[in-house]
Amino acid sequence: MKATVLVRPKPGILDPQGKAVEASLRHLGFAVGDARIGRVVDLEVEAADPEQARAEVERMCAELLANPLIESYEIELMENA
Amino acid sequence: MTDTKPRVAVVVFPGSNDVVDAEVALERLGAEPVLVWHGDEELPQVGGVALPGGFSYGDYLRAGAIARFSPAMRAVADFAADGGFVLGICNGFQVLCEAGLLPGVLTPNESLSFVCRDVALRVERADVPLLSTCEVGQRLTIPVKHGEGRYVADPELLAQLQANGQIVLRYDADNPNGSLDDIAGVVNAEGNVMGLMPHPEHAVDPLLGSADGALILSALVDRARERLFAPA
Numbered sequence: 001m002k003a004t005v006l007v008r009p010k011p012g013i014l015d016p017q018g019k020a021v022e023a024s025l026r027h028l029g030f031a032v033g034d035a036r037i038g039r040v041v042d043l044e045v046e047a048a049d050p051e052q053a054r055a056e057v058e059r060m061c062a063e064l065l066a067n068p069l070i071e072s073y074e075i076e077l078m079e080n081a
Numbered sequence: 082m083t084d085t086k087p088r089v090a091v092v093v094f095p096g097s098n099d100v101v102d103a104e105v106a107l108e109r110l111g112a113e114p115v116l117v118w119h120g121d122e123e124l125p126q127v128g129g130v131a132l133p134g135g136f137s138y139g140d141y142l143r144a145g146a147i148a149r150f151s152p153a154m155r156a157v158a159d160f161a162a163d164g165g166f167v168l169g170i171c172n173g174f175q176v177l178c179e180a181g182l183l184p185g186v187l188t189p190n191e192s193l194s195f196v197c198r199d200v201a202l203r204v205e206r207a208d209v210p211l212l213s214t215c216e217v218g219q220r221l222t223i224p225v226k227h228g229e230g231r232y233v234a235d236p237e238l239l240a241q242l243q244a245n246g247q248i249v250l251r252y253d254a255d256n257p258n259g260s261l262d263d264i265a266g267v268v269n270a271e272g273n274v275m276g277l278m279p280h281p282e283h284a285v286d287p288l289l290g291s292a293d294g295a296l297i298l299s300a301l302v303d304r305a306r307e308r309l310f311a312p313a
Binding site: 013014016017020064065067069070 | 179259
């Protein structure tokens with residue numbers, strides 16, 4: 001089963017990369033604000049069913065993929081993939 | 082007193098690059114450094130542990146995030162839980178934070194630039210075991226060299242660190258990375274684990290511009306000596 005984890009800097013956490021990209025976009029003439037840069041982790045998960053897959057990916061996020069002090073995450077499962 | 086040199090472990094991860102500096106500095110300060118490979122499941126008989134700087138596992142994902150799963154880090158965690166003294170320098174500090182042995186997390190510098198220069202530090206606590214050789218308010222000159230040294234904690238954690246006196250070193254007037262509250266070094270609640278971004282092992286000889294780093298490393302050597310050779 002394919003899963004995608006989206007890891008984002010939490011609100012209020014300074015994201016210098018996002019700020020730099022935002023400044024560059026403005027420099028190019030785009031009217032943008034609040035650019036934030038996160039991370040995408042695509043995974044192939046071996047699991048019997050979607051519930052088990054989600055539970056496994058939750059554990060991966062808690063143990064490694066995101067640091068709860070600074071990052072939040074969302075899990076997307078592609079059940080037919 | 083004894084003539085025997087206290088053994089201090091220096092843990093080597095793939096990507097650690099200050100191992101030799103740490104070894105040489107500890108040796109000069111009277112210790113016998115012992116290199117411990119990241120795959121080792123046990124520490125040798127040592128009185129202290131130093132986690133050196135570098136880019137363990139390429140700093141993939143987040144700095145220190147992968148190194149914390151190495152067998153040697155499990156042994157370091159057991160050593161710390163037993164009251165052993167652990168000093169994390171730069172990447173070592175990042176590893177200790179990711180491993181949950183120290184509070185907080187180190188994030189990319191506010192400037193997004195790698196900083197490499199001497200900084201002035203202010204000693205906030207001299208009654209913690211790994212700063213016993215310093216005085217409160219003392220100014221130390223020690224170099225930093227990192228891209229991810231901005232210390233972050235949420236307001237609740239910061240208040241807790243301030244209340245418990247766990248912020249032991251601060252950047253003095255010149256904050257090189259945007260660290261919260263000018264934090265350069267912290268200890269755990271018990272005080273036996275300390276991490277700092279500046280590199281004391283690069284400042285142990287006046288020829289290198291400063292010997293202030295020797296103060297911090299000698300505290301580790303002193304603690305290691307006491308732990309190994311304390312009278313029964």
